[in-house]
Amino acid sequence: MKKTYLLAPGPTPVPADALLAMARPAIHHREPEFQPIFQACRDGLQYLFQTERDVVILASSGTGAMEAAVTNFLRRGDRALYVNGGKFGERWGKILGAYGCQPVEIPVAWGRAVDPDAVRAALDADPSIRAVYVQASETSTAVRHPVEALAEITRQRPDVLLVVDGITAVGVFDLPMDVVGIDVLVTGSQKALMLPPGLAFAAWSEKADRFMETADLPRFYFDLATERKKQRDNQTAWTPAVSLVVGLAAVLDRIQRETLEGVFARTARLARATRAALGALGLRLFAPDAPSDASTAVWVPDGVDGVALKKALRDRFGITVAGGQDQAKGKIIRIAHLGYADTFDVITAISALEMALAGLGHPVAPGAGVAAAQQVLGGGA
Ligand SMILES: Cc1ncc(COP(=O)(O)O)c(C=O)c1O
CATH class of the missing domain: 3.90.1150.10 (Aspartate Aminotransferase, domain 1)
Structure with a gap:
């Protein structure tokens, strides 16, 4: 016999209470018994994201929420900075390019954090740039980027969004979305949330709402405005990953008890x-x-x-x-x-x-x- 230990940065081990919750017989997501569970998830996610804004639950891996963080806020041809200091920073560039935006790379040596002055200089040099895409924690290099310092820069600019991949940051270290001034924050289920892969989450600021009004990139499944409207009624636009949502309620309860x-x-x-x-x-x-x-x-x-x-x-x-x-x-x-x-x-x-x-x-x-x-x-x- 060999005991196994999962010590990689995702997927991470799932605690027994969440496993047991997910093993319960399936429930129907349009029946009343789903609603209090979903409401508890929505409340728990606001606590986790440290935000007063809605946190939308998506059925996808983290990359789905990254893609939504591009398609729901930008327009075709928009120029956007992305911090590329590893595999996940590189992914921002690929998603931006795939949707017809113009990615402007801020290259960072692997193992290093981005220099906020480089971001400030790039924004000063090109006032047409509409967003800065970055990882709070670049998992491929185990680096923490200085999101707080970047937010100080973007907060002064009403026409520039700060979009943060918090996939190995949310629930890892303090990243209070509202206080810091992050405009879009995404994460996934299989990291600090202690769940199997399959859920992703996104929250966005009032400033980002204004960008959403003019966003014209193609989107259907990951339409955040539609999801927000539905989820405020404890429904989802499409069939949710019901068992994972039940597990989510369990892990969020665990996190709130630990604080x-x-x-x-x-x-x-x-x-x-x-x-x-x-x-x-x-x-x-x-x-x-x-x-x-x-x-x-x-x-x-x-x-x-x-x-x-x-x-x-x-x-x-x-x-x-x-x-x-x-x-x-x-x-x-x-x-x-x-x-x-x-x-x-x-x-x-x-x-x-x-x-x-x-x-x-x-x-x-x-x-x-x-x-x-x-x-x-x-x-x-
Ligand atoms: C920082 C970061 N961003 C994005 C992703 C991609 O998420 P997923 O593999 O869930 O699509 C990961 C996954 O390891 C990650 O660590």
């Missing part, structure tokens, strides 16, 4: 412990200057093949972590600590990493990483 502050503090503590442990093992962080608390990316040491390391963790110990993509393939691994994660997920990951590295011939002092993690975790720091 957002509690969730952020727990996640931050796990992230600090992971970083400390990797440092104690003599490994270099991939994003030392702006690490996201969602997951930690670390350079695989010289002489070790990252693909082999990931495989050893999986095949010897049943542990799934993420590897690197594109230019980082085989060079980094990413260990997640978002969602349904706690002290011993970190200990497990670090202990297994020590054993896997040793097995691949890299010298490690057994327990050195675990000891450093314990310093952070045990102290309740």
Whole structure:
């Protein structure tokens, strides 16, 4: 027998109460019993997004909400900045291009956060730009981009929206949508929300409502105005992912009981412990200057093949972590600590990493990483 551990930045483990809720017999979404569940989800999502605005629930993976964040707010030919410091930033550019917008890239070296001055300068240089698209947490590089600083720039410009992919940020660290001044915020179910993949979420500001009035890009399934209207009556335009919505009510209840502050503090503590442990093992962080608390990316040491390391963790110990993509393939691994994660997920990951590295011939002092993690975790720091 081998026990398995899901320690990648999504999909993440699903707690038993949500699994049990989703295993209940199916209910019909047009019958009254669905409505209080949906209402509880809508309330819980406002708490999670820290917004007074509606948060719309979509049946799709996160990319569906990213696409909606383009098609519902822009016009054909619109110029939009996108921060490209990894695979998901790159995706903004692809979606913008696919819908006939003109993507203007702000390139960022992998492992680095965007410099807000570069965004300000690009907006100053081209007043026709109508939006800035960015990740709050770029999962492919484990970087946190400075969304608050970007919002300071876009808040001063009534004709520029700030559109944020919060797919590994919402429910990971504090990102109060209304207070920060994010115009469009999207996330998905399989990350900090501790659910299987299949739901995506979007909320948008009053300023974004004005953009919506003139948006002319083709859309049908992901028509946010239609969804908002329906969802205010606890209905959905199309058949919702009923079982996932039932699970969503369970996880949102869990988050509200822990409180957002509690969730952020727990996640931050796990992230600090992971970083400390990797440092104690003599490994270099991939994003030392702006690490996201969602997951930690670390350079695989010289002489070790990252693909082999990931495989050893999986095949010897049943542990799934993420590897690197594109230019980082085989060079980094990413260990997640978002969602349904706690002290011993970190200990497990670090202990297994020590054993896997040793097995691949890299010298490690057994327990050195675990000891450093314990310093952070045990102290309740
Ligand atoms: C930051 C970010 N954006 C977008 C996505 C894409 O979401 P999905 O795979 O759910 O479509 C992911 C998924 O890993 C992500 O981490």
